Amino acid sequence: MQKWACFENSLQPLFTPALFSSGNFQTARNCTAKIRHSLFQPTDSHPMTVRTRFAPSPTGYLHVGGARTALFCYLYARKHGGQFVLRIEDTDLERSTAESVNAILEGMTWLGLDYDEGPFYQTQRFDRYNAVIDDLLARGLAYRCDCSKERLEKLRVDQMARKQKPRYDGHCCQRQIDANTPHVIRFKNPPDGVVVVDDLIRGRVPFANSELDDLIIRRSDGAPTYNLSVVVDDADMRITHVIRGDDHLNNTPRQINILKAMGHEPPRYAHVPMILGDDGARLSKRHGAVSVVAYRDQGYLPEALLNYLVRLGWSHGDQEVFSIEQMIELFDIGDVNKAASAFNTDKLDWLNQQYLQHADPQRIDRLLRPHLGHLGIDPATGPALTAVIKAQAARAKTLTELAEISAFCYRDFDEFDEASAKKHLRLIAREPLEKIRAAFELLANEDWTIETLKHTVERVAETLQINMGKVAQPLRVAIVGRAASPGIDETLLLVGKDATLRRIDKALAYIAARGAEM
């Protein structure tokens, strides 16, 4: 019980039915109900309340890295009684897709990461971005640039050759380019001084303005760029804490400069380290599941994934298992580690198994059905599914595995597991099997109970003057197909009398055939 000792002192025990039936596990079908209208209207909310946002770009699925960032944003907002907003950064019209948006919403819903506002779509806020850009232009804080891609490319190559960092040289800064000629708009970055990113995780990170250049904030097609739209949104949406991947740390000084040009105070920043694959390399498709809904499909419980994710880069003493309530209470963004961490499926499996065996069987019943269906099994054709779950939950790491190891309760298996049959279905097992079969046949259906079954097996062992194992193991292989299952009495109860007799006959035939071969 050591591992669970942490709950003894907590007000909110982890495995309460309330936690597991709290409606966090609906499928994506309900997502659409969540999509309120997305045109953000600035409101006069109290400036002091914590507001975080998760701002994915819809160019793929919600992957585990994004999910953890979203979780941190969610936890931080909840901890401080603030709001968590979801914003879809779809300004890249080429790569953004509606399917990706749906996949992200589906992932958020499955994980139960409820947002208070949004989703807001940046593509619906272009007017606002353009107004900000025009204002910057009017105030001389931005300028038009008509440098050709060729000139820019040559500049880059020359600078690299001179071992310099490639930067825009300000060529168009003083030129007065007509608004009618094709152009982009660049932000006039301060030429000198230092911008300090006061990061909640990294600490103070100073950047020299001389390292930065005049970045493009409006493309030639009129669309605003990322660094501009994020800044405008974060300001308009009154985001107080920007929690995001540390690949954005280098963008932050530029964003702070734009924010200041707009007359806003920068929010607090927290750059969380990235998640690596098992092998320490950047997470990618070849590491298997990267999309969170793939974990759902593979039979992981959302609370297990969340628990796994929260412990990646964060910890609270020696505690490993956290309910959502405990995470909200204990999590603090400032406690997050600086170093990247590797995703370890073994540990996720362990957590999932822990949650599986402590979960309410009624809920697992519901979640397990699709996995059984996938195997072509209809639970109505056999024992109560909750009974099977109670017997098997500690034996499976995932719902998928739980379905696989429980299939024998609902249908005859095709073949014996080779190693198990070889070891247990031998000539020496014939007599015990025949004896036990005869005893079972005499049992009335109403005597097919756990107690009677236990006694019957024990009596056969006694009669034959052999160990329990010499009877139970051949019997187990006979009725399950392999040498692993719940206790033999429980297993018999689940399989039922008819199937038991039928399968023992099959095992006896197998032994006979095998004996003939030898």
Next chain:
RNA sequence: GCUCCCUUCGUCUAGUGGUUAGGACACUGGCCUCUCACGUCGGCAACAGGGGUUCGAAUCCCCUAGGGAGCGCCA
């Protein structure tokens, strides 16, 4: 190339100048036992390297190495 970030068992981490460097997963040995699993008891295993500062450094400073990110009309 330049700028910035990072570095404790295989992995996730505890640790904030004095610890036999703790826990968890994995691996492994025992117990429990009709099997498997659970549970339980034990074992293996780490401060990237080098210089300082200090009576004393995983902890503070510097250098090196290794890893990562950014330097786009991507986000």
